[in-house]
Amino acid sequence: MYNLGTKRSAIRELFEYGKRKAAEIGEENVYDFSIGNPSIPAPECVNREIERILKEENSVAVHGYTSAQGDAHTRQAITDYLNKTHGTSFKADNLYMTCGAAASLTITFKAVVESSDDEIVAVAPFFPEYRVFAEGCNAKFKVIPPDEKDFQIDFSKVEEMVNEHTKVFIINSPNNPSGVVYSEETIKKLSEILDRKQKEYNRVIYLVTDEPYREIVYDGAEVPFVTKYYRNTIVTYSYSKSLSLPGERIGWILVPDEVTDSAAVYAAVCGAGRTLGYVCAPSLMQKMLIKCVGATGDVNEYKKNRDLLYGELTGIGYECVKPEGAFYMFVKALEKDSESFCEKAKQENLLIVDAESFGCPGYVRISYCVSYDMIKRSIPAFERLYKSYN
């Protein structure tokens, strides 16, 4: 715990550096692409509904405790929305309200991990906190190496690495940091392998899908709803990105009835919530969701940023995956040592994140949830950086 508390993540470190540098040389001279803080406002419905609740509803109830697993009306509104959108038949009691995706994941891992031999398997590139969350519940963290061809999943490695200890296989699509959306073919193939492995080892393997970027997609990209493909799927969700509310800490966990012993798994989720202190997710946010579930900010703003940055960077000569979702661009570093590349970028006041901690050295992540104007102003710096290598 001491080590975790004294060492900031690479992303946070760079973000803090950016703030110090901006104070020194002026905000307009620093191109901070470090962090995934949404840059578009929450949809209008969110603030309108919060104001209405504060004005019209009973203040004691608004700010009071809800049920530990979340307000029944909120859970009903969310499952109604999911059923309408995906043609499913979830009930309010399949859902547990949490404080954002971080809480959804730590609770889920804690609920299902039974022994220190259990393994949680992630696919590189992955959100670096997965390692912290997995090790925090005493599980072993295993990484499927990246498929650099298209950043889908290298199934030969899945075949090799999923074994009699695998308890959780975690995926994140649209992906942070690659921006890739896993295709239906990928989800089908993964489901087939995990299903076969469950039978082979006579053991449940949970497919945990971390989906805070589900609604942030471009050009009509479809994000398959994984419960339809694999029975032992647990969905973890957050409104941090879709509603631009990362500071308000609200999200949920879905344990469908189809999951083996689903009532026991849901009870374990409630137990893990208790142990970790994640009970009664923020009440005002839960109340707001009853009216605002399904709303999103103006994703077109992110698309404009993506188009500008992708066009300019590939025009200069950088190699990058065209993101279909989320708000990150994954770019090949111009030297093998991506940390050194990021240091050189820093000299141009370009703050971009080395993807080593995402399990993918040799690449960098550029968060384009920033102003369009900042991207435009940063292009000459990207050009100078490129020229310094050529």
Ligand code: PLP
């Ligand atoms: N999972 C992924 C893939 C993320 O990118 C993030 C945040 O950036 C999280 C989880 C954590 O989200 P939250 O802020 O809702 O806890």
